[in-house]
Amino acid sequence: MAVTIEEARNYLRVDISEDDGLISALLNTAVQLCIDVARCETSEELEESPLSKAAVLYTLGYLYEHREEADHHELTLTLRSLLFPLREGVV
Secondary structure, rough: OOOOOOHHHHHHOOOOOOOOOHHHHHHHHHHHHHHHOOOOOOHHHHHHOOOOHHOOOOOHHHHHHOOOOEEEEEEEEEEHHHHHHHOOOOO
């Protein structure tokens, strides 16, 4: 994915590298979730959309901040809204 660990840390406002393992795992989960919601076959297909980076970062932030009590239904509904053009083949 086009999001680096440094970009992810910056987006999450995390200054230390102690959480890099968690951030990396959540980033992979965020990418896969966006692929699934957008109905893409590969991460490359997802990356073709200008919406993808924002969607992945939003998902990463949500998963990081709500790792104890995440509402995945709410997250999925938001991602559907963010990725709607990609889901419908508009982008």
